[in-house]
Amino acid sequence: MSETTKFSPKDIKGWLEKETGSVFTPVHANAQKLTDEMRDALENLADVSKMLLDNSEKEIEKRNMKTYGRARALSKLARIFSDRIKQVTVPDKVSYNSFNTFIQETQKAFAVTEVDIRNWFPKISPFFILDRRRFLAVFERAKILLKEMQGFQAKEYVKTKTLEETFQIIDKLNTLGNQLSSLKERKAKVENEKAAVEKEVAETQHKIVELKNKGGISQLDQINTEIEALNNEAKHELRHLQKPFVKLQSLTLHGEGSGLTPEEVQKLNQYLANPLEALATESDDYPLLRQILQKLGPLMADGKLKLKADKMRKAEQAIEGIINKNSLESLHKKSVQALIRKRQLSASTEFAETTIDLSKLREHIENLERRKNGFETEEHLIDRGCGEAVEKIRNHKSQIEKNVFSFIGKRIRIE
Numbered sequence: 001m002s003e004t005t006k007f008s009p010k011d012i013k014g015w016l017e018k019e020t021g022s023v024f025t026p027v028h029a030n031a032q033k034l035t036d037e038m039r040d041a042l043e044n045l046a047d048v049s050k051m052l053l054d055n056s057e058k059e060i061e062k063r064n065m066k067t068y069g070r071a072r073a074l075s076k077l078a079r080i081f082s083d084r085i086k087q088v089t090v091p092d093k094v095s096y097n098s099f100n101t102f103i104q105e106t107q108k109a110f111a112v113t114e115v116d117i118r119n120w121f122p123k124i125s126p127f128f129i130l131d132r133r134r135f136l137a138v139f140e141r142a143k144i145l146l147k148e149m150q151g152f153q154a155k156e157y158v159k160t161k162t163l164e165e166t167f168q169i170i171d172k173l174n175t176l177g178n179q180l181s182s183l184k185e186r187k188a189k190v191e192n193e194k195a196a197v198e199k200e201v202a203e204t205q206h207k208i209v210e211l212k213n214k215g216g217i218s219q220l221d222q223i224n225t226e227i228e229a230l231n232n233e234a235k236h237e238l239r240h241l242q243k244p245f246v247k248l249q250s251l252t253l254h255g256e257g258s259g260l261t262p263e264e265v266q267k268l269n270q271y272l273a274n275p276l277e278a279l280a281t282e283s284d285d286y287p288l289l290r291q292i293l294q295k296l297g298p299l300m301a302d303g304k305l306k307l308k309a310d311k312m313r314k315a316e317q318a319i320e321g322i323i324n325k326n327s328l329e330s331l332h333k334k335s336v337q338a339l340i341r342k343r344q345l346s347a348s349t350e351f352a353e354t355t356i357d358l359s360k361l362r363e364h365i366e367n368l369e370r371r372k373n374g375f376e377t378e379e380h381l382i383d384r385g386c387g388e389a390v391e392k393i394r395n396h397k398s399q400i401e402k403n404v405f406s407f408i409g410k411r412i413r414i415e
Contacts, residue, residue, distance in 0.1 A: 004411040009177055012400065012414055013170045019408055020163055027160045032094045034149045038106065039090045039143040046085045048138045054076035055131050070124045074131075077120050081135075084109050088297055094155075095168070096161045103149055109142055166403040173396040173414075180389040187382045194375035201368045208361050211354055214334070223342045227276065231337050234275035237328060240314040245272050247305040259295045268292055279328065280335035286328060293319045 007015060016025075059071035088105045091098035117139075121132055212218050238245075246267060252258040252265050260268065269287040271276035280286055297319055299305050300312055307315065312409055321327035345351055397414040402414050 002415050006415055008398075009170070009250075009414055012412070013167065016163075016166065016170070016404065019410070020160075024160050024163050026259050027156055028094070028164070031096075031099050031151060031157055034145070034152060034240055035091065035094050035099065035102065038102070038142070038145055038149060041084055041138075041145050042090070042106075043141055044138050046082060048135045049078050049081040049085065049091050052128070052131055052135055053082065055128065059128075064341050065125050070127050070310060073120060074124050077116060077124075080116065081113060084113065087331065096157060096164050099157065101148075103146070103153060105145055107150075110139075110146060113139065129376075154293060159161070162403050163407050166400055166407070169396050169400055169403075173393060173400065176389050176393050176396065180386060182211055183386050183389065187379065190375050190378050190382065194372060194379070197368050197372045197375065200373070201365060204361055204365050204368065208358060208365075211358055214354070216275050217354055217358065220342065220345055222311070223338060223345065227335075227338050227342065230331065230338060231276035232275070233331055234279055234335070237331060238271065238275050238318070240311070240318040241293075241296075242272075243311055244300060244305055244307060246291075246314045247307065248296055248299065251299070251304065258299065260292065264288060264295075276335050277339075278331050280339045282332065284332075285326070286332055289328075293323055 056071045056075040056078060059067050060075060088109050089102070091102055117136070124132065212221070248258055248260070249265075249268060249272060252260055252268070258265075267278060267282075270281075271289070271292075279286060279289070296305075297316070300307060300315060400414060401412055404410060
């Protein structure tokens with residue numbers, strides 16, 4: 001087994017050029033020479049087409065009835081020849097593929113031109129005979145050159161096709177290597193920027209905690225927690241009155257004689273929506289609630305609220321406890337005190353300033369989080385780009401190694 005030689009992507013091209021220069025360089029040079037010659041041939045065809053156009057235009061201007069029709073036909077034909085030649089693209093840089101495309105385009109243009117010559121030149125005869133002969137001479141030389149190009153491609157250039165493609169793959173490999181390096185550099189930069197943002201987020205969150213502890217925010221949180229607990233307690237104490245209250249509200253809305261005053265109706269709605277606030281905003285002994293309950297009892301007894309026996313029994317017990325045993329007295333006092341403390345704390349200057357500062361800090365964190373998300377998205381795109389580049393690099397290396405072995409029989413490995 002032959003020894004495997006290792007190369008870096010940057011060194012492989014120079015080595016391969018030395019190994020294959022005696023074969024590839026003459027072939028590529030000949031391809032370039034034939035391309036240049038065909039470029040000149042096409043320019044000559046363009047010139048001679050212009051000659052046909054100019055001479056036919058001059059004859060048209062003479063208005064000679066014998067030649068007028070043929071001159072117009074030749075003028076039209078010359079324009080077609082000229083436009084067709086312009087459509088053939090001569091490659092700036094010769095490769096097997098560009099050479100092949102050049103041949104195909106030229107062959108197509110010449111084939112159609114030959115048909116036009118067969119169809120139209122006899123009709124123009126016997127006029128413009130010298131001009132037509134001159135055009136045909138130039139056209140025939142171009143056709144001979146085309147056959148030479150076709151023969152060269154089929155017999156010689158095709159042998160180096162794989163080698164030429166290998167050089168192109170090497171160029172792509174090095175380009176991908178540079179792209180991968182740039183992506184890795186960009187990723188490192190993004191990671192640093194992301195880390196800086198994360199650090200700033202942590203510092204800002206620490207400032208928020210300090211402000212909460214210093215500016216009464218933590219006290220307000222404690223009061224809100226207390227209020228939430230009191231609200232749950234109020235719901236529990238009034239749980240057996242929930243259904244009767246709903247029935248009473250419905251009776252009031254439909255105007256069927258609940259007996260409640262507008263103030264009592266408003267308070268009833270408040271007890272259904274927010275029991276704690278409704279109780280805390282009552283004066284001592286919660287008179288409005290007592291009035292509502294004193295009217296609720298008879299309505300239940302008369303069957304106007306249509307309650308099941310068990311629910312009515314529990315509701316009556318709750319009414320008895322509130323009216324006669326003052327069961328909500330302690331809860332009422334604690335609720336009033338909690339709301340007072342909350343209002344006082346919320347109205348303080350220190351609390352207002354702290355709230356503004358907190359709002360600014362939270363907005364800043366939101367902006368930082370958006371930047372962080374942007375960095376994470378960019379990281380994802382970079383990782384995907386790196387993965388695609390690595391896969392292409394792996395495939396290119398493998399293809400180069402196979403091509404080199406098939407062309408010169410030497411085993412290499414690109415690291």
